[in-house]
Amino acid sequence: MDRSTAVDGPTGHVRGGAVRLSPLGRVGAAVLANRKAAAGALLLALFTAVALLAPLIAPYDPEASDFLPTAPPSAAHWLGTTSLGQDVLSQVIWGARPSLVIGLIAGIVATVISILVGVTAAYRGGLPDLLLSLATDVFLVLPALPLMIVIAAYLKGSGTWVLIAVIVVTGWAFGARQLRAQALSLRGREFLEAARVRGERGSYVIVCEMLPTMTSLIAANVLGAALYAVLAAAGLQFLGLGDINAISWGSMLYWAQNNEALQTGAPLWAIVPGLCIALLGAALALLNYAFDELSNPALRAARRARGRRAP
Amino acid sequence: MAVIARRLVFFVITLWAALTINFFLPRLMPGGPVLAMMSRFRGHVTPQAMRSLELAFGVDIHENLLAQYIQYLGDIAQGRFGLSVSFFPVPVAQILMQALPWTLGLIGVTTIISFALGTLIGMVAAWRRGGLADSVLPPVLVVVSAFPYFWFGLICIYLFSAGLGWFPSGFAYDLGSPVALSWSFAGQVLRHAALPAFTITITSIGGWLLTMRNNMIATLSEDYVRMARAKGLSPLRIMVLYAGRNAVLPNITGFALSLGFVLSGALLTEIVFTYPGLGYLLYQAVVGEDYPLMQAIFLLITVAVLAAVLLADVANVLLDPRTRGHQYR
Numbered sequence: 262m263d264r265s266t267a268v269d270g271p272t273g274h275v276r277g278g279a280v281r282l283s284p285l286g287r288v289g290a291a292v293l294a295n296r297k298a299a300a301g302a303l304l305l306a307l308f309t310a311v312a313l314l315a316p317l318i319a320p321y322d323p324e325a326s327d328f329l330p331t332a333p334p335s336a337a338h339w340l341g342t343t344s345l346g347q348d349v350l351s352q353v354i355w356g357a358r359p360s361l362v363i364g365l366i367a368g369i370v371a372t373v374i375s376i377l378v379g380v381t382a383a384y385r386g387g388l389p390d391l392l393l394s395l396a397t398d399v400f401l402v403l404p405a406l407p408l409m410i411v412i413a414a415y416l417k418g419s420g421t422w423v424l425i426a427v428i429v430v431t432g433w434a435f436g437a438r439q440l441r442a443q444a445l446s447l448r449g450r451e452f453l454e455a456a457r458v459r460g461e462r463g464s465y466v467i468v469c470e471m472l473p474t475m476t477s478l479i480a481a482n483v484l485g486a487a488l489y490a491v492l493a494a495a496g497l498q499f500l501g502l503g504d505i506n507a508i509s510w511g512s513m514l515y516w517a518q519n520n521e522a523l524q525t526g527a528p529l530w531a532i533v534p535g536l537c538i539a540l541l542g543a544a545l546a547l548l549n550y551a552f553d554e555l556s557n558p559a560l561r562a563a564r565r566a567r568g569r570r571a572p
Numbered sequence: 573m574a575v576i577a578r579r580l581v582f583f584v585i586t587l588w589a590a591l592t593i594n595f596f597l598p599r600l601m602p603g604g605p606v607l608a609m610m611s612r613f614r615g616h617v618t619p620q621a622m623r624s625l626e627l628a629f630g631v632d633i634h635e636n637l638l639a640q641y642i643q644y645l646g647d648i649a650q651g652r653f654g655l656s657v658s659f660f661p662v663p664v665a666q667i668l669m670q671a672l673p674w675t676l677g678l679i680g681v682t683t684i685i686s687f688a689l690g691t692l693i694g695m696v697a698a699w700r701r702g703g704l705a706d707s708v709l710p711p712v713l714v715v716v717s718a719f720p721y722f723w724f725g726l727i728c729i730y731l732f733s734a735g736l737g738w739f740p741s742g743f744a745y746d747l748g749s750p751v752a753l754s755w756s757f758a759g760q761v762l763r764h765a766a767l768p769a770f771t772i773t774i775t776s777i778g779g780w781l782l783t784m785r786n787n788m789i790a791t792l793s794e795d796y797v798r799m800a801r802a803k804g805l806s807p808l809r810i811m812v813l814y815a816g817r818n819a820v821l822p823n824i825t826g827f828a829l830s831l832g833f834v835l836s837g838a839l840l841t842e843i844v845f846t847y848p849g850l851g852y853l854l855y856q857a858v859v860g861e862d863y864p865l866m867q868a869i870f871l872l873i874t875v876a877v878l879a880a881v882l883l884a885d886v887a888n889v890l891l892d893p894r895t896r897g898h899q900y901r
Contacts, residue, residue: 406835407873410866411866414863500840531730539718547711
């Protein structure tokens, strides 16, 4: 290992300047190179495919209660039926949609707010930084779940969009703090000074100069926020907040728990939706973990240190 | 100390933010839920209680908002949270005091256990880079930490309570048994706490482990660690006293930051296990549409988190001399 490999792109396999990838391309290549990230990406792709193809692959109408209630798994109903006689497998398949939609939208919206607050704070400095950081810290410390529960309880029976809004309001602060720290480390660098000397506007400097250097951290943030959103939505739906009549993994758990599915011979009704939430969460967490390695130079440097220490 | 004083100011601001959210939430909401609650209780409760509800939620009041707000802050400062509507006519404060010890016990103990275990394993994992603890545990725990706490709790009930019958599936002690300071009662409490504690510990340990491992990796490449190696100090001493001691500092800061997340999961766990702490109480309040109780629980949890964060801050100042400097940060 010579010195030049160490300073080349974060993936470690874009070497010698022969291949120059865009920041997004670099991220993609890194995901494939990392086993954990590849497993996460595969799972996520699987769930996305299930969600998109739900009308084609679901064996029955998920709402139709035409079957024998709480039937055990059989050839006709792989995961059995609910206490209302609905097909569990069809519900699981359709339930992928709300979870993915909430994760995707809440993840992106929360990250956009994190960027707006965190990067602006770092760029402006002074009083704006003080105030924005204070707001971030306050939202970080306010316990999110009780706050979400209280808000959602006031907006009883509200749908997906309210759920997303509640999650975003309580979930943007963590990312804002991380992005601010990263943006602070960029302050005073020559390419930013150059842009300022050219007379570029603040918004241009932030969007076109600063953000591209933070791609992997931003991607990690979207994943982290999406993970938070998926789990938070599942928790709220499980408590019966949100629309319990819409089919989602969380509301399936709500009905399964209220009908004592685990005790009355339909355990799969409670186990499978939870497992899906867990697997979707795991997919996002694995990808996030990989991005963390990607955006944190210390972890990469230390990986090479293993070789250094051996002799 | 200046750092602590600055943090205290921050806490006052956070508390004020929580109070303000609490005050404005029912007033901003589209009329429905509060009015519905009021009409449900009209006739069932005394006119004075009705009036106190109206005051608390700003319904049918012609005073201006500012006067209401000041009145509200004054009430809270004196510990008057109003009356619970689902446990009428018990004051909210009294209900909170019954639930608080269970939550403090369960979540306090499990958080300390998982912090200690996670930090220890993370330290060893980073020390033996590529060893079993390093290559297997982190990814496994990352996956586990993405599990919904409440679902993991359900599975634990299914396997260990309904299935094997090892542990009771809910509540904090055997129903009907008198609360007493005896060994048998203590045994009951432990048996009932075992499954929820296991659930919280397993699902929260991953976060501490990963932070510690990552800090430790950074610390291990420091010159003073290399120097210690060169001096031929024992590996255990280098691991714990040289690298570990320094790597744990950011973890204590992280402790303060992620406590809110852990707490949220733990509250859901309480609900699954019908453990009579604040989480389960919050659930009962939601089911009973008991808004005064709900808001008081939110406030109390906020205060608890702030207290824990303040403790972590004090610990950080005591452990890390750098934080005592004035130009720190």
